[in-house]
Amino acid sequence: MKLETLKLHLNSDDLHLFFPLFQKGVTVPAIVGCTLKSLLVDQFAIPVDYVTDRITTIFLDNRPVDDLDRTIIQEGSRVTLSAAMPGLVGATMRRGGFYAALRQGISYAADSEKTSDTSGTVRLKLFNLLLAELAPTVLARGLILERDEFNELLRNLPPQTKHSQQDTGMILLTATF
Amino acid sequence: MDKIARIDMGAAGGPKVTVAGLGDYAGLGGRAMTSLVVAAEVHPLAHPLGAENKLVISPGMLSGTVGSMTGRLSVGCKSPLTGTIKESNAGGQAAQVLARLGYAAVILEGKPAGDDLYKIVISKDGIKVIVDNSLKLMDNYPVVEKLRKEYGDKVAYMTIGSAGERKMLAASIACTDPELRPTRHCGRGGVGAVMGAKRVKAIIIDDAGVTMRPAKNPEAYRDANRKFVEGLRKHPVTGEGLPAYGTNVLTNVLNEAGGYPTNNFKTGQFEGGSKISGEAQAELEIKRGGSATHGCHRGCVIQCSGIYNDKDGKYLTKQPEYETVWSHGGHCGISNLDAIAQMDYMDDNFGVDTIEMGVTIGVAMDAGLAEFGDEAGAIRLLEEVGKGTPLGCVLGSGAGITGKVFGVERVPVVKNQALPAYDPRAVQGIGVTYATTTQGADHTAGYAIATNILKVGGDVDPLKTEGQIELSRNLQIATAAIDSTGMCLFIAFAILDQPETFQALLDMLGSFHGITMTGDDVVALGKKVLSAERDFNTRAGFTKHDDRLPRFFYTEPVAPHNVTFMMKDEELDEVFNW
Numbered sequence: 221m222k223l224e225t226l227k228l229h230l231n232s233d234d235l236h237l238f239f240p241l242f243q244k245g246v247t248v249p250a251i252v253g254c255t256l257k258s259l260l261v262d263q264f265a266i267p268v269d270y271v272t273d274r275i276t277t278i279f280l281d282n283r284p285v286d287d288l289d290r291t292i293i294q295e296g297s298r299v300t301l302s303a304a305m306p307g308l309v310g311a312t313m314r315r316g317g318f319y320a321a322l323r324q325g326i327s328y329a330a331d332s333e334k335t336s337d338t339s340g341t342v343r344l345k346l347f348n349l350l351l352a353e354l355a356p357t358v359l360a361r362g363l364i365l366e367r368d369e370f371n372e373l374l375r376n377l378p379p380q381t382k383h384s385q386q387d388t389g390m391i392l393l394t395a396t397f
Numbered sequence: 398m399d400k401i402a403r404i405d406m407g408a409a410g411g412p413k414v415t416v417a418g419l420g421d422y423a424g425l426g427g428r429a430m431t432s433l434v435v436a437a438e439v440h441p442l443a444h445p446l447g448a449e450n451k452l453v454i455s456p457g458m459l460s461g462t463v464g465s466m467t468g469r470l471s472v473g474c475k476s477p478l479t480g481t482i483k484e485s486n487a488g489g490q491a492a493q494v495l496a497r498l499g500y501a502a503v504i505l506e507g508k509p510a511g512d513d514l515y516k517i518v519i520s521k522d523g524i525k526v527i528v529d530n531s532l533k534l535m536d537n538y539p540v541v542e543k544l545r546k547e548y549g550d551k552v553a554y555m556t557i558g559s560a561g562e563r564k565m566l567a568a569s570i571a572c573t574d575p576e577l578r579p580t581r582h583c584g585r586g587g588v589g590a591v592m593g594a595k596r597v598k599a600i601i602i603d604d605a606g607v608t609m610r611p612a613k614n615p616e617a618y619r620d621a622n623r624k625f626v627e628g629l630r631k632h633p634v635t636g637e638g639l640p641a642y643g644t645n646v647l648t649n650v651l652n653e654a655g656g657y658p659t660n661n662f663k664t665g666q667f668e669g670g671s672k673i674s675g676e677a678q679a680e681l682e683i684k685r686g687g688s689a690t691h692g693c694h695r696g697c698v699i700q701c702s703g704i705y706n707d708k709d710g711k712y713l714t715k716q717p718e719y720e721t722v723w724s725h726g727g728h729c730g731i732s733n734l735d736a737i738a739q740m741d742y743m744d745d746n747f748g749v750d751t752i753e754m755g756v757t758i759g760v761a762m763d764a765g766l767a768e769f770g771d772e773a774g775a776i777r778l779l780e781e782v783g784k785g786t787p788l789g790c791v792l793g794s795g796a797g798i799t800g801k802v803f804g805v806e807r808v809p810v811v812k813n814q815a816l817p818a819y820d821p822r823a824v825q826g827i828g829v830t831y832a833t834t835t836q837g838a839d840h841t842a843g844y845a846i847a848t849n850i851l852k853v854g855g856d857v858d859p860l861k862t863e864g865q866i867e868l869s870r871n872l873q874i875a876t877a878a879i880d881s882t883g884m885c886l887f888i889a890f891a892i893l894d895q896p897e898t899f900q901a902l903l904d905m906l907g908s909f910h911g912i913t914m915t916g917d918d919v920v921a922l923g924k925k926v927l928s929a930e931r932d933f934n935t936r937a938g939f940t941k942h943d944d945r946l947p948r949f950f951y952t953e954p955v956a957p958h959n960v961t962f963m964m965k966d967e968e969l970d971e972v973f974n975w
Contacts, residue, residue, distance in 0.1 A: 243676060304638060305638065305646065306635075306887060306890060308872065309819050318893070321826060322826025325822075325825050325960050326824075345649075347649045
C-alpha cells in the first residue's frame with residue numbers, strides 16, 4: 221500500500237474542521253486482535269478513568285458494547301465513541317446501563333477469548349463532547365485518509381497548510397495543535 | 398393554585414366563566430389534573446370535536462414557583478387523532494404565568510353555535526372571553542405579533558394556527574417562549590383541533606400584579622432547589638451534552654445503532670445522518686450568529702434549545718428538536734438542515750405537530766406524492782397544509798389518514814398516532830411503550846429514566862426478555878408522575894445517576910406543599926394517572942388488540958441488524974398488570 225506521510229501543525233481554532241470527518245469515521249492504524257479496552261487505553265493512550273466515566277456509549281460494528289474486556293477488535297472493526305446521551309434511548313445505549321435490556325436484540329455479544337495481535341487498521345468515529353476532547357489525541361497518533369477524503373479536508377484547512385499532493389495513494393496524516 | 402376556571406363556550410347568550418375551588422381535584426397538577434378531569438367528566442364515546450369534549454389546561458404542581466425546570470404545561474382532552482385520552486405538554490412561559498395567577502386548571506367546555514372566533518384574557522382581575530374575528534385563519538407567528546400590539550410583551554400567549562381552526566387532526570397548541578415566539582407546542586394528538594372546535598384562537602395570560610407561588614417551607618424549598626440545580630449542572634447530559642447540542646445530539650448515536658428510521662422505516666441507517674446531526678447543527682447555529690444553547694422558559698438551567706438563523710443570519714426558527722430533524726430529515730431522506738429548519742418553522746406557524754407532519758410526508762412520499770430526498774417536494778406538501786387545500790387537509794390529518802387515502806401499506810402509527818424517531822425493531826423495549834401507552838405511539842410516555850431510583854415494580858433483570866415489559870411499565874408509571882409535577886422530563890438523567898438529585902426533587906415537592914414525599918408517593922401518583930387513562934380508553938372501546946405495532950414491524954426485517962419486532966402479544970398484554 222502506497223502511503224504518503226504528512227505532518228501538520230495547526231492553530232487550535234482549526235480543530236473543529238476535522239469534526240465532520242470524525243463523525244463520518246476515520247481509519248487509524250492499530251494493533252488488532254486485542255480487547256477494546258486495550259485499544260482505547262494502551263494504544264490510544266486514553267486514561268482509564270476517562271474511558272470508564274466519560275465514554276459511556278460505545279458501538280462496535282453498529283452494536284452497543286457492554287463489556288470492554290470481552291470485546292475483541294478485528295481488522296477493519298468500526299469503533300464509535302460517544303459521551304452520555306439524553307433520552308430513554310440515550311440511556312438505553314449506555315454501556316452496561318440499567319436500560320440495556322431495551323436494546324438486547326442488537327447488543328454486541330461478548331467474545332470468548334482474545335486472538336493474536338497483528339498490525340492493521342480500525343475505523344473510528346467520535347461523537348458529541350468527545351470530538352473536541354479526543355480528536356487531538358487521535359490526530360497526533362495519525363489518520364489514514366483516502367485521497368478524496370484528504371482533498372476534501374484540505375479545502376477547509378487554512379491556506380498555509382495547502383500541500384502539493386500526488387493524485388493517487390493514501391495519506392498518513394498527523395496533526396498537532 | 399387554589400382554583401379551577403371553567404369556560405362554557407357554548408353557554409346560552411355567549412361564553413360563561415365560572416371559577417370555583419379545587420374540590421375532588423385538590424393537590425393535582427399537570428397530567429394528573431388533565432387526565433383525571435377528562436376521565437371523570439368527558440363521555441368516552443363523545444366526538445372529540447363536539448361540545449361534550451373538554452380541553453383541560455393545567456400547569457404542573459411546582460409551576461409558578463422559584464423552582465428550576467418547573468415550566469411544563471399539560472393540555473388534555475379526548476384526542477381527535479387517536480380517539481383515546483390525551484395529554485400533551487410543552488414548555489414556554491404559559492405554565493409559570495397561569496400558575497402564579499392561581500389556576501390549577503382552565504377547562505374549556507361546550508362549543509359555540511356560531512362562527513365567531515374568540516380570545517380569552519386571563520389576569521388577576523379575572524377572565525374575559527372576547528370575540529375577535531380579525532384573527533381568523535391567521536397563523537401562529539403573525540397572530541402573536543398582532544396580539545403583542547394589544548397586550549404587550551409581559552404576558553404569555555397560547556394560540557392555534559390555521560391548522561387548529563381547520564380542525565386538522567395533527568393540529569397543535571403553541572405556547573410562547575421567553576422571546577414571545579410561538580415555538581413551544583403541545584403537539585401530539587390534535588389538541589389544537591379541539592381548541593379550534595371550541596372557536597378559541599388565543600389565550601392571553603397576564604400575571605401583572607401577582608407574585609411567585611410561595612412554598613409552605615420557603616427556606617427548605619430554596620435549599621432543595623439549589624441542590625437540584627447543582628445536580629443538573631454537574632451531570633454530563635443535563636450540564637454538558639444537552640446545552641451544547643440539544644436533543645439532536647441523538648442523531649449520530651441512533652444512526653450508528655441502526656435504530657434511525659429512514660425513508661419511512663425501510664432501513665435503520667441514513668447515509669446523510671452526520672450532515673443533520675446535533676453536532677453539525679450546533680456548529681451552523683453558532684457560525685450564523687444564532688445560538689445552540691437556549692431555554693424554552695425562564696428558570697430552565699438545562700437550556701437544550703437554540704436559535705437557528707438562515708444563511709443571512711436572520712432568525713428562521715428555534716433549534717429543531719431531534720424528533721423534528723428526524724421526521725423531516727432522515728425519515729424523508731432529506732439531509733439539508735436549512736430545509737428541515739424551514740419545515741420546523743412552517744409546522745410551528747401553521748400549528749401542527751412536527752412528528753406527525755414529518756411522518757405523514759414520509760408516508761406521502763411512499764405514495765408517490767414526492768420522491769424521498771426531495772426537499773422542495775416536502776416543503777410543497779407542507780404548504781398545502783398551510784393553505785388548507787383538500788390535499789393539505791388530508792395531510793394535516795396525519796399519517797394514518799394519509800396512508801388510507803393513498804393506499805400505503807407501511808404506515809407507522811399506533812392508535813393512529815405517528816411513531817417517533819426510534820425504530821422499535823432495533824430498540825425493542827421502546828416498541829413495548831409505543832404499543833401499549835395510553836396515548837398512541839409516544840416516546841415520551843415512557844421517558845422518565847428514573848425507575849431504578851423509584852424501584853417501581855422492584856428490581857429488573859436486564860438480561861431477561863421479560864425485563865423489557867417490566868421496564869416499559871415502570872417507565873410509564875414514572876413518566877406519568879413526573880408529567881404531573883410540571884418538571885421537564887430531561888431532569889430524569891440527573892435523577893437516574895445521582896440519588897441526591899432525586900432526593901432534592903422529593904424535597905422540593907415536600908417542602909413546597911408542606912408534606913413529606915417519598916418515592917412510593919410518586920409511584921402511587923403515576924399508577925393513579927395511568928389507571929384513569931386506561932379506564933377511559935377501555936370505556937371508549939379500546940382493547941388489547943389496539944396495543945400492537947403495525948404488522949410490518951413484525952414481518953419486515955430492518956437493516957443493518959435485520960431484526961423484526963419480537964415481543965409476543967401475550968407479553969405486551971402484561972404491561973398494565975400491576
